[in-house]
Amino acid sequence: MTDIMTDTAFDRDHLWHPYTSITSPLPTYEVSHCEGVNIHLKTGESLVDGMSSWWSVIHGYNHPKLNQALIDQSKKMSHVMFGGFTHEPAVTLGKILLDMTNQAFEQVFIADSGSVSVEVALKMALQYQQGIGKDQKTRLGALLGGYHGDTLGAMSVCDPENGMHTLFNDYLPKNHFLPRPTTKPNQPLSIEDKTNLDIYFNQYGKELAAVIVEPLVQGAGGMYFYDKAYLKQLKNLCEQHGVLLIFDEIATGFGRTGELFAFIEAGITPDILCVGKAITGGYMTLAATLCTDEVSKGICASKSGVFMHGPTFMGNPLACAVAIASCELLLESNWQSQVQQIEKQLKEELLPLTESNKVEDVRIKGAMGIIEMKQPIDVASAQKHFVSEGVWIRPFGKLLYITPPYIIDKKALSKLTHVMSSFT
Numbered sequence: 001m002t003d004i005m006t007d008t009a010f011d012r013d014h015l016w017h018p019y020t021s022i023t024s025p026l027p028t029y030e031v032s033h034c035e036g037v038n039i040h041l042k043t044g045e046s047l048v049d050g051m052s053s054w055w056s057v058i059h060g061y062n063h064p065k066l067n068q069a070l071i072d073q074s075k076k077m078s079h080v081m082f083g084g085f086t087h088e089p090a091v092t093l094g095k096i097l098l099d100m101t102n103q104a105f106e107q108v109f110i111a112d113s114g115s116v117s118v119e120v121a122l123k124m125a126l127q128y129q130q131g132i133g134k135d136q137k138t139r140l141g142a143l144l145g146g147y148h149g150d151t152l153g154a155m156s157v158c159d160p161e162n163g164m165h166t167l168f169n170d171y172l173p174k175n176h177f178l179p180r181p182t183t184k185p186n187q188p189l190s191i192e193d194k195t196n197l198d199i200y201f202n203q204y205g206k207e208l209a210a211v212i213v214e215p216l217v218q219g220a221g222g223m224y225f226y227d228k229a230y231l232k233q234l235k236n237l238c239e240q241h242g243v244l245l246i247f248d249e250i251a252t253g254f255g256r257t258g259e260l261f262a263f264i265e266a267g268i269t270p271d272i273l274c275v276g277k278a279i280t281g282g283y284m285t286l287a288a289t290l291c292t293d294e295v296s297k298g299i300c301a302s303k304s305g306v307f308m309h310g311p312t313f314m315g316n317p318l319a320c321a322v323a324i325a326s327c328e329l330l331l332e333s334n335w336q337s338q339v340q341q342i343e344k345q346l347k348e349e350l351l352p353l354t355e356s357n358k359v360e361d362v363r364i365k366g367a368m369g370i371i372e373m374k375q376p377i378d379v380a381s382a383q384k385h386f387v388s389e390g391v392w393i394r395p396f397g398k399l400l401y402i403t404p405p406y407i408i409d410k411k412a413l414s415k416l417t418h419v420m421s422s423f424t
């Protein structure tokens with residue numbers, strides 16, 4: 001029966017989409033192909049991409065160099081198990097990641113998705129504490145307003161209220177949350193944050209294995225920026241209380257904020273780092289968890305003697321090959337000036353919208369432009385409007401935001417900001 005249904009009808013009745021209902025779904029648009037910063041719909045429209053397919057497609061779609069990396073690797077092997085084998089794509093990617101993160105880490109766990117890399121980071125922290133004999137350190141800490149992925153462990157460190165996960169609270173482990181930082185960018189640590197951090201560590205420091213945060217920019221939990229002064233104080237307290245610090249740079253990594261990684265901009269090195277999203281230029285699902293030698297040694301001193309994680313597709317050669325090509329492309333491009341150019345133009349074209357009485361706040365950093373509205377946005381109708389205007393922007397909650405590919409030109413970016421302006 002299903003073969004006589006149109007693609008969109010089949011999709012509506014049979015396929016789950018992110019955070020949507022099967023009984024009352026949001027509309028979906030069928031994409032035929034993509035090129036550069038343009039997404040082409042089956043119905044003929046062409047949309048300027050404002051999202052980079054959720055932070056990932058930084059070099060644009062259908063890039064010849066990335067395509068070639070996949071073709072070349074597929075002729076050697078698309079996959080081989082990582083248990084007992086290794087291969088050049090994994091080794092080269094490991095080296096690149098350690099280099100790009102300024103040799104601040106020693107070991108790399110190549111994971112299959114951002115959420116998995118967070119699970120890996122959390123398990124690393126818990127095993128480390130067991131390994132060094134701190135058996136009472138069995139809880140995790142996180143910030144209110146944070147987002148770390150959709151798997152159960154990752155969910156347990158996402159914002160428990162405004163996150164998408166309130167439904168599961170009875171099931172999830174009870175972790176300890178810090179208030180959202182109030183220290184705004186370029187400001188000294190607020191008294192409020194200092195006090196909150198002190199109280200928090202006095203109360204929970206003994207039971208915490210690790211604190212996980214998205215450094216400088218909280219992404220899916222509200223597109224919220226805060227200053228490095230907060231991270232500095234957090235790092236100090238973590239050290240004093242024997243708590244590992246995990247940075248989740250799955251969204252901020254690979255240049256989005258204007259630096260290769262936010263931890264480099266902040267000048268604060270965590271014990272464990274998660275990267276993902278843009279790692280393959282948006283070509284395949286891949287992520288990585290990097291850690292220091294001290295963390296690895298602690299893990300290996302734990303009862304099992306090994307790190308207890310090993311997904312089937314760990315170190316997938318195709319994904320590693322395209323990640324290598326994407327990282328090389330990034331490093332040999334003038335990404336920093338591209339991102340600065342985007343930031344400058346976003347400031348010019350979006351900051352004036354602060355004046356609108358429908359707008360609560362406008363925030364810009366690197367290649368991220370965020371308009372926080374006073375009222376929640378109706379996604380279905382907003383999306384329809386954006387598509388009719390030839391752009392792809394997907395709002396959530398009160399947030400109308402763009403994270404365009406770094407290669408976007410001035411004219412295409414203006415098209416995005418123009419449509420955003422007309423919406424406010």
Ligand SMILES: *Cc1c(COP(=O)(O)O)cnc(C)c1O
Nearest residue numbers: 113114115147148149219250251
């Ligand atoms: C997207 C995201 C994740 C989850 O990554 P997936 O690849 O979707 O599993 C985790 N943390 C942050 C900060 C993210 O932006």
